[in-house]
Amino acid sequence: MVQKRLEVKQDEKKVYDIVIKDTFQGLTEELEAFDIEKKRLCIVTERNVSSYYLNEIHELLNEACRQVDIFIFQEGEASKNLDTVSQLYRYLIQHKYDRKDMLIALGGGVVGDLTGFTAATYLRGIDFVQVPTSLLSQVDSSIGGKTGVDFQSYKNMVGAFYMPKLVYININTLKTLSEREFHSGLGEVIKHGLIQDRKYYEWVKANREAIAARNPEAMAVMVEGSCRIKRAVVEEDPKEQGIRAFLNFGHTFGHSIEKLMDFRLTHGECVGIGCILAADMSRRRNYISQEEYEDIVNIFKYFDFPEIPQELDSRDIVRETRHDKKMEHGAIKFILLRAVGEADIYKDVTEEEMLSVFRSRNEEKEAGGRA
Numbered sequence: 001m002v003q004k005r006l007e008v009k010q011d012e013k014k015v016y017d018i019v020i021k022d023t024f025q026g027l028t029e030e031l032e033a034f035d036i037e038k039k040r041l042c043i044v045t046e047r048n049v050s051s052y053y054l055n056e057i058h059e060l061l062n063e064a065c066r067q068v069d070i071f072i073f074q075e076g077e078a079s080k081n082l083d084t085v086s087q088l089y090r091y092l093i094q095h096k097y098d099r100k101d102m103l104i105a106l107g108g109g110v111v112g113d114l115t116g117f118t119a120a121t122y123l124r125g126i127d128f129v130q131v132p133t134s135l136l137s138q139v140d141s142s143i144g145g146k147t148g149v150d151f152q153s154y155k156n157m158v159g160a161f162y163m164p165k166l167v168y169i170n171i172n173t174l175k176t177l178s179e180r181e182f183h184s185g186l187g188e189v190i191k192h193g194l195i196q197d198r199k200y201y202e203w204v205k206a207n208r209e210a211i212a213a214r215n216p217e218a219m220a221v222m223v224e225g226s227c228r229i230k231r232a233v234v235e236e237d238p239k240e241q242g243i244r245a246f247l248n249f250g251h252t253f254g255h256s257i258e259k260l261m262d263f264r265l266t267h268g269e270c271v272g273i274g275c276i277l278a279a280d281m282s283r284r285r286n287y288i289s290q291e292e293y294e295d296i297v298n299i300f301k302y303f304d305f306p307e308i309p310q311e312l313d314s315r316d317i318v319r320e321t322r323h324d325k326k327m328e329h330g331a332i333k334f335i336l337l338r339a340v341g342e343a344d345i346y347k348d349v350t351e352e353e354m355l356s357v358f359r360s361r362n363e364e365k366e367a368g369g370r371a
Ligand SMILES: NC(=O)c1ccc[n+]([C@@H]2O[C@H](COP(=O)([O-])OP(=O)(O)OC[C@H]3O[C@@H](n4cnc5c(N)ncnc54)[C@H](O)[C@@H]3O)[C@@H](O)[C@H]2O)c1
Pocket: 046, 048, 049, 052, 075, 076, 077, 080, 107, 108, 109, 110, 111, 113, 133, 134, 135, 136, 137, 140, 141, 142, 143, 144, 145, 146, 147, 156, 173, 174, 175, 176, 177, 178, 181, 184, 267
């Protein structure tokens, strides 16, 4: 039986727990701390996830609280917008939700971000709980209180920092994830090791077979390890004024590629490509060794991460990084590895340096092809 609990604190005070289990039994017990017998609870989820897990959660909650409602939207990033938020506001108003009621976000990062943003703004804020079901949401998006939606073609343009009351993770939900979505989450897992914890990164490498097989013991250790790293970073820097930016390792190029590919690659896949490119820059600056760099390439390869899409022009990728929100007075804040397991923010990365990574990668490839 898996049973782990991590406290997330702010200013030394506990703000919420992250509970990691291998079942949904136990969710109501956790929620009882919030007097749910007196509350209305609205489960917010999307069609795909609901087909797997809604019935079980609905039954559990139905017995434990005053009223349970269900709001389901179409899955996918295309739904993460203000239209869906408006529909949810309307639904909550029609069902007479007041400030004491609660939203339950059941799904991946799309559900979590959208539900969190709705909770942050409906009646100036009502409680919400994260029940993340994708790997990416379990190790990343459900922790740290960033909520928001896309606006027109701008990703995560509208949002709020707003903490959940609880994050309840059932690692068993990872079994039904598609191979691609599972690997997408692994992009963030490997990133966590690279930026913050060499031991964890080495553990991932040593246990790659068990991880690829989604062995339950490996899933429990991996999810807990990643949650610990993300927690440490967000506790130290809740509003992203300093080290929280380390989490953007691999994301500058990753976001560009995600956008230029029109979201045909998953977020985590693009982050994986971005991590390799940023690791390459770290190697060129002699922050990490050639061997360490190859090791990073190999672990992503092992998990079948895609290569840089052939159809993309490196100049477009670099140009697109200008739209990244992580700019400060016109200079990009680029995250590189100071060493394996340690990241830092660099403000001296020029577009020329970025381009040179692509150029010499191509040259190396051609040389490799001739050899
Ligand atoms: N708030 C943050 O700090 C933060 C951090 C990283 C990413 N994000 C956001 O998270 C989103 C990406 O999250 P995601 O990858 O979870 O996307 P997602 O929510 O779209 O889920 C990915 C796919 O997996 C399916 N799915 C989810 N759980 C499943 C399960 N247990 N079994 C079968 N299928 C399942 C979904 O239906 C969907 O098709 C993006 O919108 C991104 O901007 C937010």
